[in-house]
Amino acid sequence: xLSFIAQRLGMMILVLAGLITVTFLMTQVLPGDPARAxxxxxxxxxxxxxxxxxxxxxxxxxxxxxxxxSRVAQGDLGTSVFTQRPVIEDIAQVLPSSVExxxxxxxxxxxxALPLGVVSAYRRGKGxxxxxxxxxxxxxxxxVFWLGLILQAFLSARWGLFPLTGHLGxxxxxxxxxxxxxxxxxxxxxxxxxxxxxxxxVLPAITLAAAYIAVVTRTLRSTMIGALDADYITxxxxxxxxxxxxxxxxxxxxxxxxxxxxLGMQLGWMLGSTVLVESIFGRVGVGAYSVxxxxxxxxxxxxxxxxxxxxxxxxxxxxxxxxxxxxxxRLRKGKRRERAGADESAAEASDLAxxxx
Amino acid sequence: MSTTxxxxxxxxxxxxxxxxxxxxxxxxxxxxxxxxxxxxxxxxLLALVGPYLAPMDPYAVDLAKSLTPPxxxxxxxxxxxxxxxxxxxxxxxxxxxxATVAVIAVATVIGTLIGTAAALGGRIxxxxxxxxxxxxxxxxxxVVALGLAAAMGPSLQSAVIALAATWWPGxxxxxxxxxxxxxxxxxxxxxxxxxxxxxxxxxxxVLPNSLSALYVQTTLDVSAVMLVxxxxxxxxxxxxxxxxxxxxxxxxxxxxxxxxxxxxLFPGLAIALTAIAFNLVGDWLxxxxxxTLRTGGR
Numbered sequence: 001x002l003s004f005i006a007q008r009l010g011m012m013i014l015v016l017a018g019l020i021t022v023t024f025l026m027t028q029v030l031p032g033d034p035a036r037a038x039x040x041x042x043x044x045x046x047x048x049x050x051x052x053x054x055x056x057x058x059x060x061x062x063x064x065x066x067x068x069x070s071r072v073a074q075g076d077l078g079t080s081v082f083t084q085r086p087v088i089e090d091i092a093q094v095l096p097s098s099v100e101x102x103x104x105x106x107x108x109x110x111x112x113a114l115p116l117g118v119v120s121a122y123r124r125g126k127g128x129x130x131x132x133x134x135x136x137x138x139x140x141x142x143x144v145f146w147l148g149l150i151l152q153a154f155l156s157a158r159w160g161l162f163p164l165t166g167h168l169g170x171x172x173x174x175x176x177x178x179x180x181x182x183x184x185x186x187x188x189x190x191x192x193x194x195x196x197x198x199x200x201x202v203l204p205a206i207t208l209a210a211a212y213i214a215v216v217t218r219t220l221r222s223t224m225i226g227a228l229d230a231d232y233i234t235x236x237x238x239x240x241x242x243x244x245x246x247x248x249x250x251x252x253x254x255x256x257x258x259x260x261x262x263l264g265m266q267l268g269w270m271l272g273s274t275v276l277v278e279s280i281f282g283r284v285g286v287g288a289y290s291v292x293x294x295x296x297x298x299x300x301x302x303x304x305x306x307x308x309x310x311x312x313x314x315x316x317x318x319x320x321x322x323x324x325x326x327x328x329x330r331l332r333k334g335k336r337r338e339r340a341g342a343d344e345s346a347a348e349a350s351d352l353a354x355x356x357x
Numbered sequence: 358m359s360t361t362x363x364x365x366x367x368x369x370x371x372x373x374x375x376x377x378x379x380x381x382x383x384x385x386x387x388x389x390x391x392x393x394x395x396x397x398x399x400x401x402l403l404a405l406v407g408p409y410l411a412p413m414d415p416y417a418v419d420l421a422k423s424l425t426p427p428x429x430x431x432x433x434x435x436x437x438x439x440x441x442x443x444x445x446x447x448x449x450x451x452x453x454x455x456a457t458v459a460v461i462a463v464a465t466v467i468g469t470l471i472g473t474a475a476a477l478g479g480r481i482x483x484x485x486x487x488x489x490x491x492x493x494x495x496x497x498x499x500v501v502a503l504g505l506a507a508a509m510g511p512s513l514q515s516a517v518i519a520l521a522a523t524w525w526p527g528x529x530x531x532x533x534x535x536x537x538x539x540x541x542x543x544x545x546x547x548x549x550x551x552x553x554x555x556x557x558x559x560x561x562x563v564l565p566n567s568l569s570a571l572y573v574q575t576t577l578d579v580s581a582v583m584l585v586x587x588x589x590x591x592x593x594x595x596x597x598x599x600x601x602x603x604x605x606x607x608x609x610x611x612x613x614x615x616x617x618x619x620x621x622l623f624p625g626l627a628i629a630l631t632a633i634a635f636n637l638v639g640d641w642l643x644x645x646x647x648x649t650l651r652t653g654g655r
Contacts, residue, residue: 011491011495014488014491014492015491015492015495015496017492018489018492018493018495018496019492019496022496022501022504022505023504025505026504026505026507026508027508029505029508029509137633137636137637138629138633140580140581140632140636141580141584141628141629141630141632141633141636142625142628142629142632143584143587143588143591143604143607143625143628143629144584144588145588145591145604145607145608146607146621146624146625146628146629147625149607149611149614149621149625150614150618150621150622150625152614152615153614153615153618153621154618156615157615157616158618164615268497269497271497272497272498272499272500273499275499275500275503275588275592276499276588276591276592279592280611290500290503291592291593293507294503294507294511294592294593294594295593299507299508302503302504302507302508303504303508305500305504306500306501306503306504309497309500310496310497310500310501313495313496313497313500314495314496317495
């Protein structure tokens with residue numbers, strides 16, 4: 001068990017190093033003068049020279065790399081040309097809102113995909129199964145940003161079921177405590193504002209969840225079919241257990257192990273996908289921040305957002321790996337052969353997980 | 358990457374794959390499969406001749422006809438600049454599909470080189486290359502591609518290069534597995550004994566017999582890559598306005614989406630239809646190449 005944790009920890013550090021190297025490469029391929037990019041378009045010659053010195057751009061590449069790593073390690077991601085504030089502060093301010101959106105999307109994902117996957121595996125080839133497969137097929141093919149615009153055009157603009165954009169209605173506000181509007185409204189003890197925040201959250205969360213629902217449904221269906229065909233299911237039925245108990249306690253419990261890996265990894269992927277969703281719905285968040293930064297040619301802000309999303313993604317994957325210890329007792333035993341098998345199933349789960357978007 | 362790694366029990370080359378008898382699940386090629394093959398074929402055709410099919414000039418601005426709803430003159434309506442959306446969808450297919458193919462082609466070449474090197478290059482090479490792949494697979498593709506493309510300067514070329522640079526590790530891992538299997542096959546051993554040179558052994562014997570599962574995977578990836586590349590265009594680091602690329606068309610019309618739904622509906626449907634078709638074709642190919650998937654109805 002300890003060696004499992006050590007191995008995953010080592011992998012996490014390696015991936016972090018890879019991420020930092022990739023973002024360093026981004027700073028290197030900047031077209032034109034990186035010092036000018038860092039100082040901003042209207043900077044004076046002195047400001048550009050100061051930026052060059054501060055960033056160590058007059059030094060050889062390997063020294064630049066070392067100083068880049070140490071700056072990142074201290075949380076210095078550069079200064080946004082547009083907001084004139086440290087990128088890390090900008091992102092820290094908007095990140096909670098993205099986390100709120102991701103958690104809401106995950107809630108919808110689980111609430112839809114779990115029943116759908118179980119029912120479609122249980123009633124293989126029947127109507128429910130076909131509709132589940134249709135959901136999986138559509139979810140994997142519909143562009144997220146297009147789904148968002150279409151939902152907005154019809155559900156909000158045409159039928160007025162949901163608000164168009166933003167976090168709260170015009171004129172409403174809550175004191176910022178956590179940065180998550182729903183939580184802040186609860187903390188302020190304001191149920192009507194809380195309802196408003198939820199209704200603003202629904203469409204973005206559905207949009208973000210759609211593609212992931214498809215993946216979870218497909219995975220759960222296939223692992224659930226495997227579980228329901230297993231001998232222990234026949235045994236459970238033979239003992240006279242109710243059908244519900246057989247399917248849920250025996251079938252789903254075992255099928256959930258690979259599915260939970262995927263759900264965990266999806267938390268990180270969803271944070272990446274906020275790039276496509278938040279700006280459509282006028283939400284503040286790290287995704288919208290990076291899109292704005294791209295449009296304003298604010299490259300240190302873009303790279304900072306990439307780095308932060310990457311780090312959260314990596315940490316989430318690490319936590320998921322640790323959760324596997326708790327969910328899958330086979331991992332806890334020290335026997336080498338079994339551990340190798342478990343690694344394979346983890347790799348298989350990540351292959352099953354489908355789109356890396 | 359998507360779904361389980363398909364590992365054929367018997368190796369088969371591309372020609373073998375396309376001509377082999379057999380079909381889906383219970384051994385049939387269903388109506389849905391044929392329809393998907395048809396649509397996928399149409400989309401490939403569209404990429405070749407789409408711009409010539411367009412009934413009007415996809416770039417002709419006519420502000421008097423701005424935001425005309427779908428009707429007899431403009432079947433899919435017009436956008437804010439009065440450009441015919443049907444013509445733009447037909448012409449835009451080329452850009453979107455060719456960009457997708459380019460990403461997959463570049464990623465496949467890199468992946469095959471790295472994967473083959475890892476499988477045949479000895480333990481240390483293998484270890485180093487596979488850890489690099491693990492790192493690549495552990496980063497969110499769309500975000501890394503966004504950063505790379507933004508850094509290289511937003512353009513369709515940047516988006517293609519950036520996405521290919523984040524997409525190859527999956528192929529490398531797959532090719533490594535496939536080549537390792539073929540490497541130990543008897544016919545390879547026989548060729549080696551006959552004195553075939555190492556390069557020739559890899560190029561003529563090992564690779565052609567390893568890669569059918571890779572072709573399947575690339576087909577399945579068409580939809581995922583197309584979604585990401587059009588997403589990058591939507592965000593602004595891919596194809597630039599006024600290009601008639603499907604993602605960029607949706608991006609350009611996002612402000613009119615609320616009042617004129619047709620401006621975003623049709624380019625999005627084109628993406629979705631193509632993605633569905635290629636997913637179905639990929640599944641069909643996968644079942645054909647992997648007999649173990651044919652029973653059990655998974």
